[in-house]
Amino acid sequence: MDVRTFSGGEEGLPPGACGLLTAIGQFKLGSVLNAAQCLQYRGRTGAGLTLKGVYPYEADNLFHFHIMFRDPSMITELEGVLENWGWRFEGKNPLIQKKCYNEYDMPKMFHYRVTTPPAEDMLYTDQISDPMMFIRKKVTEFNIKYLDDARIFSSGQDTGTFLTAFQLDDTIKVFDIYQYSDRNLSSVQAHMRWPTSSGRGLWWGPQPIALGNVSGTHNGHLSSDKSNAMALEQLGIALHVGTDSEALFKEINYLVYGGYTLQEMEWIISRKFPNEVALMTDEDRERYTELTADPILNRFKISGPTTAIVQIDDLVVALTDRDHLRPFTIGTNDRITLLASEERAVVAAAFAMGENVKIFNPDAGKLVAFKINNGVPERLAYEWKKTA
Amino acid sequence: MEYQKDWPMSGKKLPENLIVQTEGFPTEAHKLIRRTFIVHDESKKLGMHNIGAEFRVKVTSAEEEPGKGCIHCGTCVIECTHNLERPDLPFGVFWVEEIPVDAEGNRVQPDDDEEVIFVDKILHINQDECCNCKRCVKECPTGAIQVYEERDYHSIGCELTDHRVINSALKRSRGLPMVGSAHHGALPSKITSEWLIDAAEILSPQRDNRHEYAGNMHEAYLGKRRARMKVASPIFDVNQSYGSNSHEAFMARMMGSIKLQRPFFTGEGFIHPDFQSAFQHCIIQFGSGGYGPWVELDKFAGFDIKYGQDAKKGKGGRLNGPKNDLEIALLRCVEALKTLTAPNPQHLQYSIEELPMRVETLRALLGDHKLIGADVYGTAWNYREIVVALAKAGFDYITIKGGDGSTGAAHNVDLQNRGLNTVYLAHIADLALRQEGLRENVSLIAEGGIMDSFAAFLVLLAGADFVGMGMRQLHPLGCTLCQRCHTGQCAWGITSRRYGDRIDPEHGSNQIYEMNQSWIHDMEGLAAGLGMSTLADVVGSRRFRYHGSDPLLYETFGKKEWKSQLDHVIPPTRGFSVLKTEKESYDENKSCIEENLSRISGDTLEIDVGVDKMGSKTLNLIMKEASKRGVEKFVLRNAGGQRFIGTGVKAKEIHVHGLSGNNSFSFTRDVKITTYPTTAGKTRIQGNVQVGVANTSNPSEINISGEVNDLFASYAVSGKFRVAKGGGVRNLLLFKGGLPEIWKEVNPAKYEDWTKEEIYDELLLLYQKRKAKIEKMGWDHYIDTFGSLLADRIPPVGIFGLDKDKGMGDYFMEYAQGGIGILLNLFDLPSPIGFYACSGMSAGASYIRGQVHEKQLGVGVRKEGTLIREEDRTFLSNEIKEFIDVFTKIDIDPEYNSQLLHFANRFEREREELLNEFCKIVPV
Structure with a gap:
């Protein structure tokens, strides 16, 4: 497999896969990784992991970037671009051991510790004072502008995303993921991809898609992709990867930060059948109608198959499409929660961890959310909404 | 036959004493014909909604054409079956009225034998019902009938709002269904003109395929991996289902395909058990309606999955109740006389990653040597991804369906806005597979709008291994594209079961054979003209040029010659498990498999799956092999979601302790299966299934x-x-x-070693028995005999x-x-x-x-x-x-x-x- 193809050459057509497993709470990384591999049959190659807690949180303005460079000759120039934006590199390390490049044809990847400019500088250049908002804006800008040369595929404060265009076992090997086993991880998201659209390999294809402390995995192909993207566009939210999946993650992030309840988020994204609406209470129907009649939120509705799991800071939100065109299973107890494309992965992970979990398949279109409190997952009620 | 009912076409009530002749000549001997008349009935509507007849049916009288005019024999009354307004009437465009008169010419009661001396015979023509099928023209013994376009119907409107548009709007305003069928060539197609096929010159001289080994197209294989079928024709028939075709039309096409040594694609209506001797030549299709008993599947040559009902976008396929007669219902295992819907999607494969799951389940059922194919329509933007995904999923062939193809029933608006050109689709599919290094893993069949041997050859040059021509196979059986397939009134007996006996299956199959051979000879000449010797030389060589006005085709084929090789082809580097043969999988897991097999105890085998320790395929192989060794009862411990458990396994009992994965127990037969919760280590695993x-x-x-x-x-x-x-x-x-019961009794295995000739004899023998029964009982009574068989089902x-x-x-x-x-x-x-x-x-x-x-x-x-x-x-x-x-x-x-x-x-x-x-x- 050559990097050109995986990186979006003219004829690039990436093999990939679509299996999801997310574990939150207290778990053994190795068990999750092993269990996730039982979903590898769901596709081919293009696999990624997001580990929350892989880097220690240091400060509000310190972020960990993973950057891949298509052309090694561009590294210095692009680092210069970032520095000209006022960012300071506190450290730089290769993400991949050199010997892996012998076996795999991959872009060069590095880990940077980055601090944002002082608040007055951010206000001066971008009218933003919050470092996280600044990161989200500038990383998006960078990824769009330098699409053909480089991609910042991880930019969290304590999370790290690791992607390859290969299978999950290759991803684990390339990044030597087991070295992070002793870190204080509170969640791990695994994704094995088979593209359902003409994605562009390593540059666009594998998931989790991460931006700041938001990372998401999705199995499906939204036929509402254009409509969803248009709504975000009108809110000034740009897509830096450009896929239907990214749009969905950003919708969820927007709604969480917009103070919508989980119930309302479900109504907006995974719209109810007309006859369900008819059977709602008058009060619910009025609110439902108000939300879905909003021209922007109206375009947030997803059509097409979906299982999606999104992590936003300590919050994990997951849902399927209303028609349940994709399977989704959750297993939970008072220490861990496992969310996966298939019951099989949940059983395998629980078995490997020696855990007994209560397994359930959320109803079609239902949105489920968990909050990680002191390392322990807590299921959130439908009425929950972000208050601060 | 006498018929006395309201006659709606004229809006008048028929006289009480009128006799309507619906059967042929002669009338009773004593009724001497005094006078004859030919009358065109007027349309029953006036004003804007008097759409009128689309075709003019002209019957000439003896006065007009002495010695050649109408003799009022009634043949046309029998032959014409088209009556959309009143399908319950036993006649179509023509009917004959007999008016009895006495010796003085006075009108008398028809049953007054003393008085009736003469009859006046009036041939009525209701040309509103004519669809230009030309059955009457071809069958009239005196050649007195002509059918041609009715000017007043066609010459209204202007270029972009012509009679089609105006009459369509009027029909919609009357609530009439906008369904059409068999539109092949009704609208312009870019496959028919403005193409040049190259010619070889000095460096690679033209050859003569009549005398040299050149242009040979009689040796090829459908399927490129373990499952292969040797074929002797680059032209295939296409999927047309039993039920949409009459028994005889289906049989003629099937026999024609066997004679041509090509697979016969059954369509999604399953097949008739009388044809079981020929199962080995047939590829059974699984449509989204899933019609059929789904037994003995491993006796067919292959299994074909139809993805999408693209000719019926968003509406699903539909078999109207009247066409779902008692015999059809019995064969399809559904309830009779109900309108059936085949949904748009294949619900078992919503997603691209579920394709290999489906294939691996079918492989578990059918083994490595049966073909598994996918029928997909050409889409606008992501066709490349689709064909690559299908190839990677392990399909043996992909049928590319181009937009110019025909259909048995579709909404007119879908037909008018149909998909991409077949040449273009074959081209992009071929390139996508080549780019991925998968081209020699999968065969491509391209169909849709292929009019003749030139177009067929063009599609091969564009990259297809084979071409499908469906509509064309029906012409030797009589099809004149009257576009009434969906009505069940086909006068030629092709898409009407009642009139199927108008086709002689053996004769029809011979004509189909000859027509295809003629085309193949054309194509062999064209290939030889390019200096080529075999079909492989032709496929994908792109020795053509487009010089027409379509920008897409011009951009692709009009500017320059395609390079011989693509840049950056990715050879497949990983052996995907779905592509591995059973033997390869067996060898890889030999110790595990044999260790488990060594534990067979009598007719029972207990297997510890170990949650995630054993792969789905390995488990399936153990169970199948054990079954061959006499195991009838399986007990699976600690199942952890392994897929397709039990598929392809002949057993009486299967007990699964733990979780059963996707597609488990699919295609199983006569087996009792029970799942149980279990505890593995500390983990409680419910007896759930995925x-x-x-x-x-x-x-x-x-x-x-x-x-x-x-x-x-x-x-x-x-x-x-x-x-x-x-x-x-x-x-x-x-x-x-x-x-x-009829499906429980079939035993196609006994025909596996039969020669083609023996199979023909068996098919014809069974057909003669069927025909004799229908002749004796009449169609309606014959069909009624299936009622008790339907009622006996559980x-x-x-x-x-x-x-x-x-x-x-x-x-x-x-x-x-x-x-x-x-x-x-x-x-x-x-x-x-x-x-x-x-x-x-x-x-x-x-x-x-x-x-x-x-x-x-x-x-x-x-x-x-x-x-x-x-x-x-x-x-x-x-x-x-x-x-x-x-x-x-x-x-x-x-x-x-x-x-x-x-x-x-x-x-x-x-x-x-x-x-x-x-x-x-x-x-x-």
């Missing part, structure tokens, strides 16, 4: 001691399906009406207990076709079911305990209140009793066990009251 379990199956019974996910028992034909708890969405989708039953906090999901029993579903609602959930319940259900019933709001019902069904019929109550009582007997013996979980006991006690003590809590949902 997606698509027990699909397309005929088990004796399946008992799930837990919960099912989506699509449980979808397409299942017969058997008992019991589920302790509830399920996801689309459970019992397209649940069939039971397996009839429909499948799916019964669910439901859980404490989860009822049944949406689309329960969607499009069900005769099976029965029951929701016991053990925990008394206030709303035990989701939405769109039983939507599109054409037959069968659903019994639900608890509240079902009208708004939860799907389309085309209604809810009956309390069960008042004793049969309902007896049936339900028996099913509940069996359910309780099964699941009270299994430790599911304490809460469930306790609730089940509570329910069982209530069933014993308050049975009548409990039965009163059920409602019944039935089709409208």
